[in-house]
Amino acid sequence: MDEQQATKRAEEIIHQAVDGMSPKPTLKRTGLAPVGACVADDHSAGERQQVALSYQLTGVPGTEARKLVRQARDAWVKRGYKFQGSDADWSDPFPSVSMRTVPDDFWMSALTGVVDKAKGEGLAAITVTSPCFAANSSSTADPASFRQTATDEQAERRARDHSSRLYDALQVRHAPAREGEGLATYQDGEGTYAHHAWSTGLLPEDAMAQALARAQAHFESRGWTLQRVSTATGVPALLARNADDGSMAQLAPSTDGTLRVAVTTPTVPPRSASI
Template identity: 55%
Template sequence: MTATILLMMVGAAACGNGDSGHSRQSDKTPQNRAGNMDEQQATKRAEEIIHQAVDGMLPKPKLKRIGPLPVGPCLADDNSSSSGRKQVALTYQLTDVPGSEAKRLLRHARDAWVKEGYTFTSPDADWSVPFPKFFMRTPTDDFRMDGIIGPTNKETGEGIAAISVTSPCFAGGAGTPSEANPAAYQTPPGTSDAERRVLEHSSRIYEALRVRHQSQAGDGVSRVEDGTDLLTHHTWSTVPLSREALKGAIRRGRDSLGVEGWAVRSLPLENDQEMIVARHPADGSLARVVPSADGTIRVAITAVDHEGARSA
């Protein structure tokens, strides 16, 4: 099934291009719930979760931040373009330690979060492989975390551990529609896990591209049956860019997906451009990031909706 979706996404892409600091605070307190958080509280909570993972590690790593500023827009429900909702996303590499220690540091982070009562959103990491990865959440306030190892020497099994924390969305400043269009990622009760995943992945890519959203026909979340599987798609577009700005944004998207552990393929296109096709290491979601002839970037995320899948 994965190969089928990948071929479908590559075909669609080709058509699109041719068309023209920390302190302890209980996560059970009401102010930490997504509906009541503000930017300061969300950042403080995300930093707390990071420190829960790294405090007590030996050898003690240095936290090296990856990516843009910690607070940015969430990917929007298209009907909420003026909401200005935001989320915190923090990613740190654990540096200044021997590469052979990466797996032990990652396991320490996993154990620390389990001790806090946090739960897995996918099966626990396979610790028998050289470069394990895991995905978790805080059950009371729905912060999402993951831990991966970026290989530096595949033959010796050395690498750099990285951990990430992403907050749920919260009310931000007023903002303008152009700034907030991708920002009102809303998952009301009953939202499927697949829809939550495609929106979260889209939000990360939006932050990496650093380009404003522009609504186009066909944008939004949709579902498609593929044999016995129910697929959830999320598609959106950016504003038009110059040729060089387009290349820079695509490159940032490619690098960000790689840092987060996605299996990334870069496919050359005309005019010295490239499209990105990637597969998420744990949940199998597929992403494509494609420059179009009109200078916009089209982004599409596809995930299998296991909850809604039909029986064979």
Template identity: 55%
Template sequence: MNLRRIITTAALLVMTTVLTACGAQEGGQKTGGKASKKVTMNEKQAIDRAEEIIQQAVEGMSPAPTLERMGPAPVGACIARDDHGPDDRVQVTVIYKLTGVPGPEAQNLVRQARDAWLKQGYTYNTSGEVDWSGPFPTVYMRTGSDDFWMDAVTGVVDRAKGEGIASLKVTSPCFLPPGKASADPAAFEAPQADDPATRRALGHSSRIYDALRVGSAPTQPGEGLSTVRSEAGTSVHHTWSTEPLSQDETVRALARAQTYFQSAGWRVRHLPTHEGIPALVAGHSEERTVAQVAASTTGALRVAVTTPPVNGPSSADV
């Protein structure tokens, strides 16, 4: 594998795995300003449904690809919510890279995934035609009945030859596992002040605050610091909001945030929202930290930073 292919593969991995946390369009924004659905399922049901949606996309593909699982564990906490739901809601994200096919077929696989999902009755969650000439042409879609969101993305390896790689991602709605009614102290705790992941999360939040150059709002229910334990270790989440902004102020603040992320070496992705102002999701390739900045239904910008376990797998291991 040549250097360009290695770099592009790593970029695609970052662009798909940065969405493992609950983002603006995949949390409170999903319902276009309406109250979020109260979803109850268990992790197995969510993973099985996500896998089913993946299989619906690849069944009948020609040439038939091999599915290579990407990213960290599929179950993670929901953050950056607008509805201030209980902190023990979780979310499933399943990502596969499509391998074993010639590079020129990558875009075709994405188109086939789109067509297969359309046949299932699933719909676009964006308007307008995909820019197939861009570096990461992506199809964004959602199921109607159970509110799973998915995308199919192409990463270009060799533009001159039209070669690339493709991946599929399915994300469940934020859900409350059966029997859960409030935060579980065994899973969600106040982080230690001297914990490296906590310091990292707070440091990133501080730099984002400086970049936005707008005032912060009082802490809302469901915001602040929390930790989540998993088999991989303990992740730290920090969420907060700005004061309500006008649309022009929101656009300018998001532009400043994007400039900061890019200058600091983060990979930035724009996500469509029902509010019409794309959210920012940024991934730090070395730390595997995820940052999200999105306009909420109140006019405030919601900011969320998720840092993985310091002793967890490195970006080269996922």
């Protein structure tokens, strides 16, 4: 598989969920550039990449968000795709479902972000993430080629704050900074972002699982939306998004036994709540 094939398949999975929906939503792209480094690999490595496509389902009443998530689930089940864990809790007014394709193992989620809890209004979104694939000269974007911009102090403070709170939640020691880690501001075709990356020390398997569980509880208690992504370690990575400021957090177990952590914050927060 290459970038073009992965993108085409991810788009197909999204349209399998959306094309038959009623009411008919409009797809609105969210997130960073769709092609990036494999979350299972070291931060400084570029041998493998993966595609992650995220869309908000807009143009429908907020009270229909739960219905759209269920329709996505039904469409994927009809095609024989499998649940990651169990089905959603459909008694929840803001459900989420995580699934994977068979046999090519794309991971996807349909979820509802809260817009107005009192009125039961949400905003549905779909994310599809490909397996990791080998990078090649025609599709690889060298992280070093990103044009560094003037520091946006507010975005960097937000990124550091999220990263610090996450460090407290993980309750594990961090390792000395590696190449490519630390705080920086980068620009790509979608905008400008502050990026803070760091790693934990070596973690036994049980400690890794416990740290990720604490991180998940941290995100859930603060209203972040969550997605799990397969990794070479067999332990899923966590991807989380903050609807208030558009920050993205990534926690990826590495094959060297450490947990790689990265928080990316746009210099211009979204104008309205989004996923």
